[in-house]
Amino acid sequence: MNNTWLSDDVIIPLLLIGIILAVFPLLVGYIVYVERKVLAFIQSRLGPMRVGPYGLLQPIADAFKLLFKEDITPRNADALVFKAAPIILLVVGFTGLSFLPMGEGFTAFGYDIRLSIVDVNVGVLALLAIMSLSTYSLVLGGWASNSKYPLLGALRSAAQMVSYEVALAFTVLATLMIAGTLSLSGIIDAQRDMGVWYIFVQPVGFVLFIIAMVAETNRLPFDLPEAETELVAGYFTEYSGFRWSFFMLGEYAAMTVMSGLLVTLYLGGWMRPFPNVELFSFLDFIPGFIWFVLKVGFFINLFIWLRGTFPRYRYDQLMGLGWKVFIPVSIVNLLVTGLLLIVWDSVAG
Amino acid sequence: MLRTHEMELNMGPQHPSTHGVLRLILYLNGETIVDCKPVIGYLHRGTEKLFETRNYYQNVPFTDRTDYLAAPNNNLGYVEAVEKLGGFEVSERAKYVRTAICELSRIASHLIWLGTHAMDIGAQTMLMWTIREREVVLDFFEAALGDRLTTSAFRPGGLRRDLPEGWIKAVQGFCKTFPDRLDEYELLLSNNRIWLDRTVGVGIISAEDAIDMGLSGPMLRGSGVPHDIRKAMPYAAYDKIDFEIAVSEDCDSYGRYVLRMKEMRESVKIVEQCLGDLPEGPITGKVPKMLKIEAGREIYHAIESPRGELGYYIVSDGSDKPYKCKIRAPSFVNLAAITQMVKGLLIADVVTVIGSIDIVLGDVDR
Numbered sequence: 001m002n003n004t005w006l007s008d009d010v011i012i013p014l015l016l017i018g019i020i021l022a023v024f025p026l027l028v029g030y031i032v033y034v035e036r037k038v039l040a041f042i043q044s045r046l047g048p049m050r051v052g053p054y055g056l057l058q059p060i061a062d063a064f065k066l067l068f069k070e071d072i073t074p075r076n077a078d079a080l081v082f083k084a085a086p087i088i089l090l091v092v093g094f095t096g097l098s099f100l101p102m103g104e105g106f107t108a109f110g111y112d113i114r115l116s117i118v119d120v121n122v123g124v125l126a127l128l129a130i131m132s133l134s135t136y137s138l139v140l141g142g143w144a145s146n147s148k149y150p151l152l153g154a155l156r157s158a159a160q161m162v163s164y165e166v167a168l169a170f171t172v173l174a175t176l177m178i179a180g181t182l183s184l185s186g187i188i189d190a191q192r193d194m195g196v197w198y199i200f201v202q203p204v205g206f207v208l209f210i211i212a213m214v215a216e217t218n219r220l221p222f223d224l225p226e227a228e229t230e231l232v233a234g235y236f237t238e239y240s241g242f243r244w245s246f247f248m249l250g251e252y253a254a255m256t257v258m259s260g261l262l263v264t265l266y267l268g269g270w271m272r273p274f275p276n277v278e279l280f281s282f283l284d285f286i287p288g289f290i291w292f293v294l295k296v297g298f299f300i301n302l303f304i305w306l307r308g309t310f311p312r313y314r315y316d317q318l319m320g321l322g323w324k325v326f327i328p329v330s331i332v333n334l335l336v337t338g339l340l341l342i343v344w345d346s347v348a349g
Numbered sequence: 350m351l352r353t354h355e356m357e358l359n360m361g362p363q364h365p366s367t368h369g370v371l372r373l374i375l376y377l378n379g380e381t382i383v384d385c386k387p388v389i390g391y392l393h394r395g396t397e398k399l400f401e402t403r404n405y406y407q408n409v410p411f412t413d414r415t416d417y418l419a420a421p422n423n424n425l426g427y428v429e430a431v432e433k434l435g436g437f438e439v440s441e442r443a444k445y446v447r448t449a450i451c452e453l454s455r456i457a458s459h460l461i462w463l464g465t466h467a468m469d470i471g472a473q474t475m476l477m478w479t480i481r482e483r484e485v486v487l488d489f490f491e492a493a494l495g496d497r498l499t500t501s502a503f504r505p506g507g508l509r510r511d512l513p514e515g516w517i518k519a520v521q522g523f524c525k526t527f528p529d530r531l532d533e534y535e536l537l538l539s540n541n542r543i544w545l546d547r548t549v550g551v552g553i554i555s556a557e558d559a560i561d562m563g564l565s566g567p568m569l570r571g572s573g574v575p576h577d578i579r580k581a582m583p584y585a586a587y588d589k590i591d592f593e594i595a596v597s598e599d600c601d602s603y604g605r606y607v608l609r610m611k612e613m614r615e616s617v618k619i620v621e622q623c624l625g626d627l628p629e630g631p632i633t634g635k636v637p638k639m640l641k642i643e644a645g646r647e648i649y650h651a652i653e654s655p656r657g658e659l660g661y662y663i664v665s666d667g668s669d670k671p672y673k674c675k676i677r678a679p680s681f682v683n684l685a686a687i688t689q690m691v692k693g694l695l696i697a698d699v700v701t702v703i704g705s706i707d708i709v710l711g712d713v714d715r
Contacts, residue, residue, distance in 0.1 A: 043477035148358050152380060152696065220471060221543055229366040229469045230697050311543045312471025314697045315380070 013117045020097055020117075028252040029059025035304045042308035069241035077238065078144040085141030086239065086246035092134045093253025099127045100260040101185045103270045103289035116185065123184035124172060127261060131216060134254060135161040138218075138225055141247075142235035153234030156315045157225035160215060163322025168212040170330035171205045174337040175265050178202070184261075188269035195276040199266040204333045206266045208326060210302070213258040215318065217251060219303050221310040222318055229312075259299035260292070267295055355383055358696075362391045366469040366700045369710030373687070373699065380695045385688045389681075392714035400674035405431050405640040406504060408671070413499035415676060416712035419458040421450045421490070421502040422654040427674075428503040429584055430650035430661035435505070435642040438634035442627065443507030444586040449623035450493065450502055451585065451652075452616040453520070456527070457486040458655035459609050459616075466606070466704035467538065470547050475534065482530055485523055492516055505640060507633030517624050524617045531613060538606075548603040552690045552702035555600060559686070566657025567612070568683045568706060571605035573598040578653040585652075590622050602705040609707075641669050649677075656680050656707055680712035 033048065033055070040047030048055030073079050098117035120126055135157055142154025175198055176182060179190040191197055199206045215222040226234035236247045263269060270288030274280045313321070356377040361367035370391035376384040396415060400408050412423040425447055432439055460483040464476035487497040493512050494500045502508070538544045554564070559572040569576055577594040579587040595611035597604035644667035651660035657679030666672035683706050690702050 039473075043474045044481055045477060148356065152358075155380075223471075224697075227471075227697070229471065230700050232365060308474050309537070310472065311467065311538075311541065311547055312697075313543055314547060314695060316695065317546050 016117045017098065020094065024094070024097065024253065024256075025063075025249060026059070028249050029063055031252050031255075031300060032062075032248070033059050034300075035307075038301065038304045039308050042305070063245070066242050066245040071241040071243060072238075074145060074147065074238050076146040078146065081140050081144035082238075083243070085137045085144060086236075086243045086250070088140070089134050089137035089250030090246045090253070092130055092137065093250040093257065095130050096127055096257035097253060097260075099123050099130075099184060100257065100264065101188060101269055102260075102292050103287060119183065119185050121186070122182045124176060124182050124187070124261075124265075127184070127257070128169065128172065131254065131257060132161070132165060134216075134250065137247075137250065138235045141239070142225075145235075145238040147238050149231045149233070149237045150235050153225040153227070153231050153237070156227075156231075157218070157235060159315055159319055160218075160222065160224055163319040164212045164215040164326065167208060167322060167326035167330045168216065170327065170334050171208045171212065172265065174205050174330075174334045175202055177334075177337055177341060184264050184269075187264060188271060191268045192271060192275050197266060197268040202266065202333075202337070204329065205337075206262075208330055208333070209262055209266065210299075211326065213262060213299075214303065214306060215322075217254045217258055217303070219251075219255065220307040221313050223312060224315045224318060227312060255300055255303055256296060259296045259303075262299060263292065263295040360696075360699065362388075366465075366703065368465065368703060368708055371684075371703070371708065371710055371713070373703075375696070375699065377696070380697075382691050382694055382696070382699065385691050385699070387684055387687055389684070389710075389713050392710045394715065396715040397674055397676060400671055402670065404669040405435075405642070405671065408674070409504060410499065410501045413501055414711060415678065415715050416654060416656065416659070416680065416709045417498060418461050418709050419454045419655045420498060420500045421447075421454040421494075422458075422652060422659060424500065424502045425451055425585065426650065426652045426654070426659045426661050428505055429652065430648055430663050431505045431640070431642075433650055434646055434648040434663055434665060435640060437505055437636045437640075440507045440631050440634045442511075442630045443503075443632050443634070445623045445627050446508060446512060446632070447503055448586040448590065449520070449620045450490070452619045452623070453486050453489060454500075455616045455655045456613050457483045459613050460486075462609060462655075462704070462707045463534065463606075466701075466707070467544075469700045469704045470544065472538065472544070475537065478530075478534065482527065489516065489520055489523070492519075504633070506636030507631070509633075511632040517627070520620065521624055524621050527617055528614060531610060535610060539610075545603065547697075547701060548601065548606060548705075549599075550601050550603075551694065551698050552602045552705050553600050554686055554690055558689065562686050563682050564657070564686055565682065566653065566655070566679050567595075567605050567608050568657060568686065570594065570596045571608050572600045578651055578658055582651065584650075586623060587619075589626070590619055592619050592622075602701050605705050639669055641667065643667055651677065654679055656709065656712065657683060676715055678712045678715060680706075680708040680710075681715075684708050684713055 037047040048058040051057040051061045073082055101116040101119065138157035139154045142150040142157065178198065178201060179187045181187060181190060218225050226236065236244060239247060268275060270292040272280065272283045272286065272291055358375045358377055359372060360375055361372040362370040367373065372388040372391065374386040374388060375382055396411050399411055409424055409427065412427045413420040416423050460479040464479035467475035490500050491497045493516055494502045554568070554572055556572040556574050559569050559574060573596060575594050575596045580594055592615050595608045595615060597608040642665035644665060647662070647664040649660055649662045651658050658677065659679055660677030662675040662677065663671050664673040687702060687706060691699050
């Protein structure tokens with residue numbers, strides 16, 4: 001092995017960062033394409049069909065359109081904060097991506113390559129902390145617009161965050177207690193050692209996490225900060241052109257990161273199904289990265305199904321739901337998990 | 350100096366869910382609505398004055414453009430008022446055909462209501478689904494009347510021409526499949542937790558208030574008052590048809606949702622009966638080519654449009670043009686209730702309430 005600190009900590013991460021920065025915006029374009037197609041099929045339409053075969057070039061056309069649009073800063077807006085807000089969201093989304101272990105790692109040119117840019121020992125905490133920062137982008141963007149609908153959207157965003165973030169933390173805590181580690185790759189290894197995905201150990205936590213994930217990413221039925229039929233476009237009403245597209249990019253990056261976190265915490269990350277059962281070892285020929293993409297893709301699809309099926313909650317109802325249902329349930333889940341762990345330890349040990 | 354004050358928010362006339370050009374001035378405490386003032390008139394075209402400048406036949410297309418989501422019902426209100434005013438003969442067959450077409454139009458109108466109402470609350474899929482069925486109804490209009498939206502369906506005396514061949518069979522086929530579609534919609538909404546949370550107890554109007562404000566149609570029946578002009582003062586062929594009035598005691602948006610869904614099912618029954626019992630004979634009665642109504646007569650004739658009591662008040666002056674025509678538009682009267690309905694609710698509920706009242710701005714402003 002030729003690995004040195006230089007290759008491990010500088011060159012390979014930089015290469016991966018470059019790949020993500022280059023590929024992910026295009027990928028987001030195609031996630032939007034898939035969203036439009038799936039939504040269209042749910043609604044008995046065809047979706048984009050004009051640009052390229054089956055509308056496959058639509059995302060590229062859209063990207064060019066957005067780049068050439070005028071970048072408007074309203075006269076009364078706080079220009080600095082107004083311009084910074086979408087960048088915060090984008091940075092947060094991309095930073096989140098760098099934490100996810102996307103595959104089992106491989107050897108190329110004599111170097112061991114890990115498929116996660118940073119694999120810190122407090123990965124879960126760091127990821128949750130960074131993802132929570134996205135609310136700042138919404139609040140600041142809405143506030144700096146100096147306009148009424150964005151202000152209301154920003155306030156809703158703050159109200160929304162305090163109602164699900166606590167429950168989200170408690171839910172993840174229960175999983176961490178079982179895994180005994182805060183490292184994301186450590187959690188995947190713990191699931192392999194245990195022989196089951198944590199979805200079977202933490203079914204309640206899994207459901208709670210999905211709901212909190214939808215709220216975190218501001219998607220239907222919890223897309224209150226943008227709620228286009230009520231607040232026109234909510235916090236980004238005043239944005240146009242590529243700053244607007246930053247918000248979109250950030251939102252889809254957040255969807256991907258949260259789906260990736262869900263997959264890592266509850267579905268064994270990049271591992272194949274039933275990692276310890278010999279019977280399914282024929283699935284080993286599919287690399288871990290593909291499993292990861294498949295699993296994350298499924299949950300991104302879930303976001304789209306939800307959007308095609310559900311009406312939108314009112315923001316006081318979401319707060320009620322968060323404080324009166326999710327937090328109690330997640331605390332009970334945490335306590336039960338802790339008790340069972342103690343019992344298990346005393347029986348086993 | 351730090352102080353708190355109400356925020357004044359202009360909702361509309363450009364806003365995704367004020368259904369056209371309605372402007373609401375909302376006074377907000379946080380997101381709670383302290384007061385709400387509807388501002389109307391952005392779509393005012395002076396229709397009532399225009400009626401005085403054209404003859405009785407030429408006025409029919411104006412009525413299309415008031416409540417443009419239910420043009421045949423508007424045509425019927427005007428045409429029947431003229432017939433009653435002049436005492437003209439109406440063919441029996443035309444009465445049945447008119448009833449069937451008006452009920453199809455009620456279905457089309459309620460479908461748009463359901464789609465937009467659900468979309469305002471966030472369920473986007475519903476609009477696409479309801480448009481799909483409405484499209485079929487509009488195709489029937491195109492085949493029978495020559496136009497899809499601004500139908501100018503009827504003329505004093507009857508219809509311009511008889512139904513095309515195969516039309517009745519096609520409509521009967523639609524009547525068979527349509528209730529299944531309604532089941533599909535209800536599957537997606539009726540027991541949906543979020544839909545219930547968003548509509549139950551939102552936009553309450555009591556029966557007394559509804560009567561005092563002169564509300565009509567689903568807004569009145571949604572508060573438990575079983576008043577339907579089709580039963581109370583039957584017109585066209587409604588007196589020969591067996592149907593029920595949909596009533597809901599809930600007084601809220603959910604009640605009105607259930608009520609309108611039931612109304613669509615009743616409409617299907619009415620259409621089936623009309624087409625089943627369709628009498629033979631000429632499609633139009635013997636009416637002069639140039640209508641002149643002797644001076645000094647006046648009439649108020651009301652029908653049950655999808656939105657409520659649609660009345661035409663016409664005064665004649667002996668010429669071939671009306672001296673005055675006043676339209677009692679259901680949307681205009683129903684909209685007046687919005688201030689009372691949204692006080693104390695949140696912004697998200699305003700959208701629910703607007704959808705639940707089911708206004709058409711062409712009807713409000715005329």
